[in-house]
Structure formats: structure tokens, C-alpha cells
Amino acid sequence: MADRDEAAMASGNAELTGWLVFVLFVAGVYALRRTLDGWARRR
């Protein structure tokens, strides 16, 4: 029972970490896009 709880928690943590990294990736690409947009407008 305890083993199963631990496995479920580890899987939940991996899931949360995965989505956090995904959100950071999307935010980074979005910031880069905004920067490139400004660069294109200034040109």
C-alpha cells in the first residue's frame, strides 16, 4: 500500500515537473517572439 502511494506520488511529481518545464518553454518562446517582433518593427 505504502509502495503504491509512493509510486503514485512520484508519478504525480514527474507530471507536475513536466508541465512546469513545458510552461517555461512556451513562455521563453513567447518572449523571444515578442523580442523578434520589436526587432522587425524597428527595422
Add this chain to the structure above:
Amino acid sequence: MLDLGRYVRISLVLLGGTAPLSVAIGRRYGFTAGRRFGMAMGGNLLVQEALVGLAARRANRRTGHELGLVDVMTLSRGATAALLGGLAASGVRDRRGLAGWMGWLGVLYGAILCDWLDGPIARHTATSELGEVLDREADSWLTLCTALAAVRWGGLPRAVLAPPLMRYAFLLDGMRRAPYATLHGGEPSWVRQQGIAQMLLFIASLAPFGGRVTRRVVCVAAPIQVPLQLGGLLLQRRRER
């Protein structure tokens, strides 16, 4: 005159990527899976490159357009679609393993990194009619291949294939009545938002780390997103007519 040598080199680099990926799939999942993957990805890429080559030659004759950095980014998006098609054809259903990670990272590259950055880069380096066509068609092809992947190993119902397939049906029907260039003018902003929601659903279903919560969200979202998108496509078609 289109720099054919340059185009062939770009195509060969993209095609060359098939070999190491086939070897990796073959080593992990067996020779048959690797062979199927290589043939499907390579075939998909060959057809894409031939069609783009024809379109580029025609555009070059009319406007003198040469393929630039943005076009190469768009072509690499096509390669991502071919990768997903290859994985789907390989018969491997391993969302949490090597195949799942390859497909998921490919979707992030094609649908987020390239799709979001090629617009501002194109505006900086000057847009072209061919570039717009390539961008739109790479987007549609990647969406269809990602939907196929999401059905194969993401656990989504086959109904998610309907919107990307319907887009092609409408396009072919529309091209019987009017030139391609006139079919895509003035899309409302919700079309893009629906496209983002669709891709997010695919990304969630294919996420190699997706657990119980992700599966539950995907199961709830899919039956809502698909009819909404089909309705949106029908509405857009009525407006265009």
C-alpha cells in the same frame, strides 16, 4: 532561376535525418519498426520536397523568390510532420519511451518554436507569397500528422482526425471554384485560437510524462474541442461562400 543545388542540399539534409532516427527506432523496437519508420518518414519527406520544389520553381519564375532562412524553418516543420507520420507507421505505441519523447519534442519544435518564430523573422527579412503558402500548408500537414500520432499512441478518439481532414476537403473543393490564393483571406482571430486549443490537446495527449491528471483533462477536453472546431470550420466556410 531557382538555386536548385541549394534546394537539393536542404532536402538532402532533411532526408539524411531519417537514417539515424531509423537506426535509433530499430535498435530500441526492432528491425521491422525501424524499417517501417524509415520508409514512412523518408517517403513522406520525398513527396513534400518534390511538391515544394515544384511550387518554389513556379514562384521563382514569377517573382524571382529564392528560399531563405524562414523557408528552411518551414521545411523543417514538414520534416517534423514526416517524423510523426513515420512513428505512427512504425507500429510503436510507446508514449513514455524513446518514440514518445521523439514525437513530443518534434511537436514542440514544429508547432511552437518554428511556428511562433518564423512570422517575426519573415517580417524582418521580407515575406513572400510562396513563404505564406509553405507556412500554411506545413501547419496543416503537421496538424494532421500530430492528430494521427495522438490517435495512435496518445489515446485520443479517431474523431480528432476529422477537423484536419475536413480542412483538406474544403481546400480541394474551394480550389475547384477559385484560385488557392483567394481562399485564405481575412481569417477571424478565433480560427487561430481554435488551432492553439487543438494543438494543446494533442500536446497533452502525447506528453510522455502525462499521468492521471493529464489523462483526465484530455478525456474531458477532446469531446468538447472536436465539435467546436468542426462547427468553426463549417461557419468559416459559410462566411467564405
